[in-house]
Amino acid sequence: MIDLRSDTVTRPDDAMGEAARTAEVGDDVYGEDPTVNELERRAAEAVGMDAALYVPTGTMGNQIAARTHTDRGDELLCERTSHIYNWEVGGLAQLSGLQVRSVDGGARGVIDPETIHGELVERSDHRPGTELLALENTHNQKGGVAITAEEIDAAAAAAADHDIPTHVDGARLFNASVALDTPAPRLLENVDSVMFCLSKGLGAPVGSMLAGEEGFIARARRNRKLFGGGMRQAGVIAAPGIEALGNVERLAEDHENARALAAGLDAIDGLSSQSPDTNIVLVETRGPAERFVERIAGEGVRASAFGEHTVRLCTHWDIDDEDVEGAIESVERAMD
Numbered sequence: 286m287i288d289l290r291s292d293t294v295t296r297p298d299d300a301m302g303e304a305a306r307t308a309e310v311g312d313d314v315y316g317e318d319p320t321v322n323e324l325e326r327r328a329a330e331a332v333g334m335d336a337a338l339y340v341p342t343g344t345m346g347n348q349i350a351a352r353t354h355t356d357r358g359d360e361l362l363c364e365r366t367s368h369i370y371n372w373e374v375g376g377l378a379q380l381s382g383l384q385v386r387s388v389d390g391g392a393r394g395v396i397d398p399e400t401i402h403g404e405l406v407e408r409s410d411h412r413p414g415t416e417l418l419a420l421e422n423t424h425n426q427k428g429g430v431a432i433t434a435e436e437i438d439a440a441a442a443a444a445a446d447h448d449i450p451t452h453v454d455g456a457r458l459f460n461a462s463v464a465l466d467t468p469a470p471r472l473l474e475n476v477d478s479v480m481f482c483l484s485k486g487l488g489a490p491v492g493s494m495l496a497g498e499e500g501f502i503a504r505a506r507r508n509r510k511l512f513g514g515g516m517r518q519a520g521v522i523a524a525p526g527i528e529a530l531g532n533v534e535r536l537a538e539d540h541e542n543a544r545a546l547a548a549g550l551d552a553i554d555g556l557s558s559q560s561p562d563t564n565i566v567l568v569e570t571r572g573p574a575e576r577f578v579e580r581i582a583g584e585g586v587r588a589s590a591f592g593e594h595t596v597r598l599c600t601h602w603d604i605d606d607e608d609v610e611g612a613i614e615s616v617e618r619a620m621d
Contacts, residue, residue, distance in 0.1 A: 287612045288587045289546075292457075292485040292539070292564060292601035301489065301525035310520035313339070314510070320520030324527050325494070331530055332458070332479055333470025334496035338505050339523055340514050343456045346480035346495040348376040349512060350452045351417060353505045354478070357382030359416040360406055362444075364390035366426035369419050369454050380512065384413055394424035395436050398443035405447050418444040421454040422472065423461045426591075429543075429565030431461040434472050441475040450477035456493070460486055460563040463536045477501070486536050486564060487529035488602050491522050535602065539564040542600040542609050549613035550598075553620055566598045567591065577619075584615035 288294050311317035321339050329337035340346045347369045363370050365387040377383040388404050390396050408414025422432040441451040458481040462469045473479050478497035483489035495505055540563050547566045551558040557569040570577045574590040591597040
């Protein structure tokens, strides 16, 4: 089976398993796990932030960020198809009591400065104030679009004009960094916090990082405990995360495989696919996406329905060029 449902399906390699087995551990809630501490130090350095916090999932990282930046009843501004709004079980409302103002980011999922200036709400006796801007890079729903540093700068500057912080859902941030040939710290130079995943393209079995300035992370650590994310001898899962930070450059292979996959699928009658920025391939189908997913599963390829006529396929480090060729051939058989 060629599993292209997500880059979360990867399995840790032998180096990660050995790192987990030999990890030095302690109670992380007390700040005494040396492996977690080292992971947090390296993660902060990797994204150019003062400090970082290890969390079990990207969703938890985003939700902790929202809770830490805001007060109950505040408003969050985000792109209409963003993950933090659509795919995190309404956590912004349930966990932080936030009202969401969602806006159209166009084909690339980027909120332009004019929209930000026009949509932000000043706090008054009658209205909640907009207190946080949330961006996403890469943008999942738009097909792994890599948002440039200049685009992020412009959005963050517009928010800063109103004294509003910016958080980046960077679940696949390093995919953007590699695709744009731009260091991650440059992409985040003018934002206040970022979450990035270790368990997607970087291949770790579990975990994400939330990074920002030291005071923010200190407050976020308390909210991690509140959300049930306080961990004990977490070095056994943090150690593979340290290994994962060394896998950034190989993301270029996933991008190359994604482009080859998109080109091959686009050549099949009844399918349409644009060349992707990163490792997410969106395919438009004539018939129902769910039916297409069922048909190709029968030929040994797993994918995810992403809309009525849209299917998502993700390349990752368990997929090589032979798998890409095999997937294309399998889809051709399914379409006959």
